[in-house]
Amino acid sequence: MTSVGLMRTANGEPAVRSLALRDRLMRVAEAAVTPLVPADVLDIFSPLRSGADLRARIVSVVPETADAATIVLKPGKDWAGHKPGQYVRIGVDVDGVRLWRTYSLTHGPRADGHISITVKAIPDGLVSNHLVRRARPGQMIQLGQAEGDFVLPDPRPEKLLLVTAGSGVTPVIGMLRNLFSRAEPLQADIVLLHSALSRSEVIFGRELRAYAAEGRVRLVEMHTDVHGMLDVHDLDTIVPDLAERTTYACGPVGLLDALEEHHTARDLPLHLERFRTAVVASDGEGGTVTFGRSGIVVDGDGSTPILDVGESGGVLMPSGCRMGVCFGCVLPLRSGAVRDLRNGELTVAAPGDGVIIQTCINAAAGPCDIDH
Amino acid sequence: MTVLQKKTETTNPIAHLSDEEIERLGVELDAIRQSILDSRGERDSAYIRKVIDAQRKLELASRAVLLASAFPPAWVVGTAGLSVAKIIENMEIGHNVMHGQWDWMRDPKIHSTTWEWDNASPSDQWKHSHNELHHTYTNVVGKDNDLGYGIMRVDEDQRWYPLYLAQPLWNFINACFFEYGIAAYDLELGKNLSSEKRRQAPEFKARAKQTLKKIRNQVRKDYVVHPLMSLPTGSFVPTLAANFTANLVRNLWTHSVIMCGHFPEGVETFERTSIEGETRGEWYLRQMLGSANISGSKAMHFMTGNLSHQIEHHLFPDLPSNRYAEIAPQVQDVFQRYGLSYHMAPLPQQVASAWHKVVRLSLPNDFLATTTAKNLPSQLKVLFAMTTKGPKVRRAAQARLTQQARRAKVAAAA
Numbered sequence: 001m002t003s004v005g006l007m008r009t010a011n012g013e014p015a016v017r018s019l020a021l022r023d024r025l026m027r028v029a030e031a032a033v034t035p036l037v038p039a040d041v042l043d044i045f046s047p048l049r050s051g052a053d054l055r056a057r058i059v060s061v062v063p064e065t066a067d068a069a070t071i072v073l074k075p076g077k078d079w080a081g082h083k084p085g086q087y088v089r090i091g092v093d094v095d096g097v098r099l100w101r102t103y104s105l106t107h108g109p110r111a112d113g114h115i116s117i118t119v120k121a122i123p124d125g126l127v128s129n130h131l132v133r134r135a136r137p138g139q140m141i142q143l144g145q146a147e148g149d150f151v152l153p154d155p156r157p158e159k160l161l162l163v164t165a166g167s168g169v170t171p172v173i174g175m176l177r178n179l180f181s182r183a184e185p186l187q188a189d190i191v192l193l194h195s196a197l198s199r200s201e202v203i204f205g206r207e208l209r210a211y212a213a214e215g216r217v218r219l220v221e222m223h224t225d226v227h228g229m230l231d232v233h234d235l236d237t238i239v240p241d242l243a244e245r246t247t248y249a250c251g252p253v254g255l256l257d258a259l260e261e262h263h264t265a266r267d268l269p270l271h272l273e274r275f276r277t278a279v280v281a282s283d284g285e286g287g288t289v290t291f292g293r294s295g296i297v298v299d300g301d302g303s304t305p306i307l308d309v310g311e312s313g314g315v316l317m318p319s320g321c322r323m324g325v326c327f328g329c330v331l332p333l334r335s336g337a338v339r340d341l342r343n344g345e346l347t348v349a350a351p352g353d354g355v356i357i358q359t360c361i362n363a364a365a366g367p368c369d370i371d372h
Numbered sequence: 373m374t375v376l377q378k379k380t381e382t383t384n385p386i387a388h389l390s391d392e393e394i395e396r397l398g399v400e401l402d403a404i405r406q407s408i409l410d411s412r413g414e415r416d417s418a419y420i421r422k423v424i425d426a427q428r429k430l431e432l433a434s435r436a437v438l439l440a441s442a443f444p445p446a447w448v449v450g451t452a453g454l455s456v457a458k459i460i461e462n463m464e465i466g467h468n469v470m471h472g473q474w475d476w477m478r479d480p481k482i483h484s485t486t487w488e489w490d491n492a493s494p495s496d497q498w499k500h501s502h503n504e505l506h507h508t509y510t511n512v513v514g515k516d517n518d519l520g521y522g523i524m525r526v527d528e529d530q531r532w533y534p535l536y537l538a539q540p541l542w543n544f545i546n547a548c549f550f551e552y553g554i555a556a557y558d559l560e561l562g563k564n565l566s567s568e569k570r571r572q573a574p575e576f577k578a579r580a581k582q583t584l585k586k587i588r589n590q591v592r593k594d595y596v597v598h599p600l601m602s603l604p605t606g607s608f609v610p611t612l613a614a615n616f617t618a619n620l621v622r623n624l625w626t627h628s629v630i631m632c633g634h635f636p637e638g639v640e641t642f643e644r645t646s647i648e649g650e651t652r653g654e655w656y657l658r659q660m661l662g663s664a665n666i667s668g669s670k671a672m673h674f675m676t677g678n679l680s681h682q683i684e685h686h687l688f689p690d691l692p693s694n695r696y697a698e699i700a701p702q703v704q705d706v707f708q709r710y711g712l713s714y715h716m717a718p719l720p721q722q723v724a725s726a727w728h729k730v731v732r733l734s735l736p737n738d739f740l741a742t743t744t745a746k747n748l749p750s751q752l753k754v755l756f757a758m759t760t761k762g763p764k765v766r767r768a769a770q771a772r773l774t775q776q777a778r779r780a781k782v783a784a785a786a
Contacts (some may be wrong), residue, residue: 037486096417098478326503327472
């Protein structure tokens with residue numbers, strides 16, 4: 001009941017009483033809807049209310065390039081806000097299956113309270129293709145709170161170099177929009193070096209070029225089809241005052257690794273945003289199975305059910321029919337890959353995906369981390 | 373009826389199948405299962421979400437109407453709505469979600485590990501006794517407690533005792549209070565109350581406590597909170613009666629549907645030893661022989677939670693229920709090609725068949741078959757003797773009944 005103390009006003013009594021009343025009403029509501037909880041009932045009518053699991057409703061889907069789109073979202077009441085440059089986890093139902101991914105937020109805080117992400121459809125990307133091509137206004141998605149420390153500090157460094165490639169521009173556009181939306185004129189010296197496959201592939205191309213035309217940034221576009229890949233050794237030529245600048249970079253792993261090496265060697269300030277890669281090693285040949293809570297690690301081959309692997313390693317495993325029928329053995333797969341021994345189907349999971357597997361008919365198809 | 377393994381060459385329904393054929397049958401059924409897995413997707417997830425949403429709205433609306441249940445039309449509408457809502461919640465939603473049919477959606481709110489249903493039995497315990505025991509050991513005498521729920525005589529091979537005469541009454545009472553019957557059955561109450569040691573076992577005590585808490589919550593909701601909320605319109609008692617009626621309707625309906633699944637005449641039972649080292653094909657075959665379907669309209673299938681497709685459900689308990697209707701013709705085709713009989717009949721017929729079996733087995737073997745209107749008085753005398761006198765008399769009378777039945781059969785054949 002610490003919240004009582006927090007809510008106490010000048011005459012503390014009424015606040016306490018109203019809270020106690022609320023508490024009692026809540027208990028009546030719980031008793032009236034059991035075995036559901038009141039939230040299940042309220043969710044039917046108001047999924048974005050305060051107190052609900054965090055969700056968002058798609059407000060609009062705006063195409064940016066041939067295969068990128070900005071999804072504008074109205075987040076639930078409990079959305080705690082974000083700083084430009086941060087990212088958010090979203091859960092989308094793709095062909096009926098809930099899949100979680102992280103995307104950078106591409107707006108600064110907006111007056112209408114909406115947030116946005118910009119998604120580039122990658123080949124075989126289930127979620128990105130769904131969001132770019134099939135998402136429609138009105139649909140609901142699941143949402144996490146904003147995360148990440150790829151944000152501009154306060155006070156802001158006087159001279160900035162922003163290096164982005166492909167969809168790596170998404171956290172940076174949020175920073176720029178936020179800076180340029182302020183009422184007072186901005187005193188900033190910003191170089192944006194952006195690499196993309198071609199001119200038409202540049203996400204936010206028109207907006208970035210407009211900023212450049214207005215003299216707000218110096219924009220250097222490198223199009224791979226004309227200029228080739230960005231080479232960090234050319235940085236001194238492109239940005240002569242490189243040594244005076246703080247660099248913020250986001251893009252493919254190769255670029256970021258090269259930048260890190262380059263900047264570390266010269267002791268230059270550098271901030272990186274690495275997109276999480278959902279690539280899971282899986283050759284179908286088994287792998288080490290880690291039982292996170294019991295701290296036991298066992299080698300699982302590609303043909304032995306994880307249930308048997310765990311038991312042989314001394315883990316107390318829940319089990320049932322041992323033939324895939326009863327769902328008595330299901331456990332969360334925090335990360336890794338497993339193969340269904342009945343039909344060879346592969347299931348992969350990354351932390352936060354919320355994948356639960358039947359251990360009696362799944363074998364390791366790569367390193368697995370089981371939450372048990 | 374008798375367990376399959378004791379049947380003779382001529383009456384055994386699988387005598388004509390070779391081991392290779394049984395395995396081939398398994399491969400064919402696996403292919404049917406895979407075809408549904410391959411096409412499972414957005415359409416299915418939209419279906420279950422729509423059903424859950426509609427069920428919740430129906431229940432809320434019915435309970436809102438019942439706030440004024442002193443007004444008779446409101447009582448009728450509210451009670452009917454609540455009965456339907458409870459049936460849908462238990463059958464098409466609860467039963468199927470707890471089977472893991474919707475786990476593939478990875479939605480933690482519609483998942484076998486998190487679902488709790490509107491029933492006296494806690495979902496954890498029900499999942500153990502239903503998913504693990506009943507679905508794995510389907511119709512295996514002594515292993516599958518769903519066969520008569522441990523309180524009934526379900527097979528001619530079980531010795532008859534006078535107590536079984538009350539079996540139709542037990543069955544009716546069990547039907548009326550089915551949710552409590554299930555709770556007691558999931559707790560294995562008969563077994564666990566039988567000795568002091570079992571009664572005091574910490575695991576049993578913990579489970580009993582969990583069940584009592586669930587029952588307390590259910591009772592408080594239906595018989596205290598909602599009647600009290602109806603108090604301002606003077607509808608306390610009508611709302612209480614409405615909740616009682618809805619629970620009764622739900623219990624009778626679910627009991628009838630479930631009885632139709634494995635109890636009608638012609639459904640096979642199996643010997644305990646017969647399932648040792650069972651192959652996948654043999655497991656499928658046992659499910660095929662041990663289940664019966666109900667034919668009827670789409671609405672009827674929906675209200676049974678698609679358990680009307682009991683055969684398909686038992687072959688593929690983890691496929692989404694909305695897809696059973698679609699694979700039923702393919703499954704029926706497999707039955708036909710392998711020379712097996714696919715038991716299917718309308719609900720009233722299957723219920724009658726199941727009840728007929730309950731009554732027949734409540735009486736000594738061959739009693740019903742040898743009784744006619746003409747010999748009724750003498751037969752009743754025999755039954756009275758068998759009931760009131762010792763085992764010796766019972767054995768002698770039983771032998772006579774068996775002999776009479778055999779003679780009648782021979783006479784009919786000639």
